[in-house]
Amino acid sequence: MSTIFSKIVSGELPAYKVAESNDYLAFLDVRPLTRGHVLVIPKEETDYIFDIGDDSYMSMWMFAKIVAQGIKRAIPCIRVGVAVVGLEVAHAHIHLVPINQISDLNFENPKLSFSEDEMSETAEQIREAISQITHG
Numbered sequence: 001m002s003t004i005f006s007k008i009v010s011g012e013l014p015a016y017k018v019a020e021s022n023d024y025l026a027f028l029d030v031r032p033l034t035r036g037h038v039l040v041i042p043k044e045e046t047d048y049i050f051d052i053g054d055d056s057y058m059s060m061w062m063f064a065k066i067v068a069q070g071i072k073r074a075i076p077c078i079r080v081g082v083a084v085v086g087l088e089v090a091h092a093h094i095h096l097v098p099i100n101q102i103s104d105l106n107f108e109n110p111k112l113s114f115s116e117d118e119m120s121e122t123a124e125q126i127r128e129a130i131s132q133i134t135h136g
Helices: 004-010 055-072 115-136
Strands: 017-020 022-030 040-041 078-081 094-099
Touching: 004 022, 004 040, 017 055, 017 115, 022 055, 022 115, 040 055, 040 115, 055 094, 055 115
Parallel strands: none
Antiparallel strands: 017 022, 022 040, 040 094, 078 094
Protein backbone atom coordinates (compact mmCIF):
# COMPACT_ATOMS: atom_id res chain seq x y z
CA MET A 1 0.00 0.00 0.00
CA SER A 2 1.35 3.41 -0.92
CA THR A 3 0.46 6.33 1.32
CA ILE A 4 0.28 9.98 0.34
CA PHE A 5 3.63 10.41 2.13
CA SER A 6 5.23 7.61 0.09
CA LYS A 7 4.02 9.40 -3.03
CA ILE A 8 5.75 12.57 -1.80
CA VAL A 9 8.96 10.61 -1.16
CA SER A 10 8.84 9.10 -4.67
CA GLY A 11 8.15 12.47 -6.29
CA GLU A 12 4.67 11.48 -7.50
CA LEU A 13 3.20 14.30 -5.40
CA PRO A 14 4.77 17.72 -4.74
CA ALA A 15 5.65 18.99 -1.28
CA TYR A 16 7.20 22.06 0.30
CA LYS A 17 10.36 20.31 1.47
CA VAL A 18 12.44 21.84 4.24
CA ALA A 19 15.01 19.05 4.84
CA GLU A 20 15.94 15.70 3.39
CA SER A 21 18.44 12.95 4.11
CA ASN A 22 18.87 9.48 2.67
CA ASP A 23 16.34 8.12 5.17
CA TYR A 24 14.07 11.00 6.24
CA LEU A 25 12.08 13.85 4.77
CA ALA A 26 10.64 17.01 6.36
CA PHE A 27 8.02 19.11 4.60
CA LEU A 28 5.35 21.68 5.40
CA ASP A 29 1.96 20.33 6.42
CA VAL A 30 -0.52 21.51 3.78
CA ARG A 31 -3.23 21.72 6.47
CA PRO A 32 -1.18 23.37 9.22
CA LEU A 33 -2.12 24.31 12.75
CA THR A 34 0.30 27.27 12.57
CA ARG A 35 2.65 28.80 9.99
CA GLY A 36 5.74 26.61 9.79
CA HIS A 37 4.01 23.35 10.82
CA VAL A 38 6.32 20.61 9.50
CA LEU A 39 5.94 16.85 9.15
CA VAL A 40 8.99 14.60 9.55
CA ILE A 41 8.70 11.14 8.03
CA PRO A 42 10.88 8.12 7.42
CA LYS A 43 11.24 7.49 3.70
CA GLU A 44 10.61 3.80 4.33
CA GLU A 45 6.87 3.38 4.80
CA THR A 46 6.06 2.20 8.33
CA ASP A 47 2.56 2.68 9.71
CA TYR A 48 3.25 2.97 13.45
CA ILE A 49 6.16 5.01 14.79
CA PHE A 50 6.89 2.46 17.52
CA ASP A 51 7.34 -0.27 14.88
CA ILE A 52 10.39 1.52 13.48
CA GLY A 53 13.68 -0.22 14.32
CA ASP A 54 15.60 1.29 17.24
CA ASP A 55 18.47 2.81 15.24
CA SER A 56 16.13 4.31 12.63
CA TYR A 57 13.80 5.58 15.35
CA MET A 58 16.63 7.40 17.13
CA SER A 59 18.02 8.75 13.86
CA MET A 60 14.60 10.07 12.90
CA TRP A 61 14.36 12.01 16.17
CA MET A 62 17.87 13.44 15.65
CA PHE A 63 16.80 14.56 12.17
CA ALA A 64 13.60 16.06 13.67
CA LYS A 65 15.68 17.90 16.28
CA ILE A 66 17.69 19.70 13.59
CA VAL A 67 14.50 20.55 11.70
CA ALA A 68 12.90 21.88 14.91
CA GLN A 69 15.95 24.08 15.54
CA GLY A 70 15.56 25.47 12.02
CA ILE A 71 11.85 26.12 12.55
CA LYS A 72 12.59 27.91 15.83
CA ARG A 73 15.09 30.20 14.07
CA ALA A 74 12.83 30.90 11.07
CA ILE A 75 9.37 31.26 12.62
CA PRO A 76 8.64 33.60 15.55
CA CYS A 77 7.49 31.30 18.35
CA ILE A 78 8.17 30.47 21.99
CA ARG A 79 8.71 26.75 21.33
CA VAL A 80 8.37 24.12 18.65
CA GLY A 81 5.75 21.70 19.91
CA VAL A 82 5.94 18.01 19.06
CA ALA A 83 3.11 15.56 18.46
CA VAL A 84 2.90 12.01 17.19
CA VAL A 85 -0.71 11.13 16.60
CA GLY A 86 -0.58 8.51 13.90
CA LEU A 87 -4.24 8.36 12.98
CA GLU A 88 -4.37 10.61 9.91
CA VAL A 89 -2.00 8.82 7.52
CA ALA A 90 -0.78 5.21 7.84
CA HIS A 91 2.86 6.32 7.58
CA ALA A 92 4.75 7.26 10.74
CA HIS A 93 5.26 10.99 11.13
CA ILE A 94 6.25 13.60 13.68
CA HIS A 95 4.45 16.95 13.77
CA LEU A 96 6.73 19.91 14.57
CA VAL A 97 4.52 22.92 15.27
CA PRO A 98 5.68 26.45 16.15
CA ILE A 99 3.68 27.37 19.25
CA ASN A 100 3.16 30.42 21.44
CA GLN A 101 0.51 28.83 23.66
CA ILE A 102 -0.54 25.27 24.40
CA SER A 103 -3.76 25.63 22.40
CA ASP A 104 -1.66 26.09 19.22
CA LEU A 105 -1.04 22.33 19.39
CA ASN A 106 -4.74 21.39 19.48
CA PHE A 107 -5.48 19.27 16.41
CA GLU A 108 -9.18 20.11 16.74
CA ASN A 109 -8.40 23.75 15.86
CA PRO A 110 -9.39 24.87 12.37
CA LYS A 111 -6.57 24.18 9.92
CA LEU A 112 -4.96 27.22 8.31
CA SER A 113 -4.55 27.87 4.62
CA PHE A 114 -1.66 29.73 3.00
CA SER A 115 -1.03 30.68 -0.62
CA GLU A 116 1.56 28.80 -2.67
CA ASP A 117 3.85 31.84 -2.41
CA GLU A 118 3.50 31.93 1.38
CA MET A 119 4.18 28.19 1.62
CA SER A 120 7.23 28.46 -0.65
CA GLU A 121 8.57 31.42 1.32
CA THR A 122 8.06 29.64 4.66
CA ALA A 123 9.78 26.49 3.37
CA GLU A 124 12.71 28.59 2.09
CA GLN A 125 13.07 30.39 5.43
CA ILE A 126 13.19 27.07 7.30
CA ARG A 127 15.62 25.52 4.76
CA GLU A 128 17.93 28.53 5.13
CA ALA A 129 17.82 28.33 8.93
CA ILE A 130 18.60 24.59 8.83
CA SER A 131 21.48 25.26 6.43
CA GLN A 132 22.93 27.80 8.88
CA ILE A 133 22.71 25.25 11.69
CA THR A 134 24.25 22.37 9.75
CA HIS A 135 26.87 24.35 7.84
CA GLY A 136 27.83 26.90 10.50
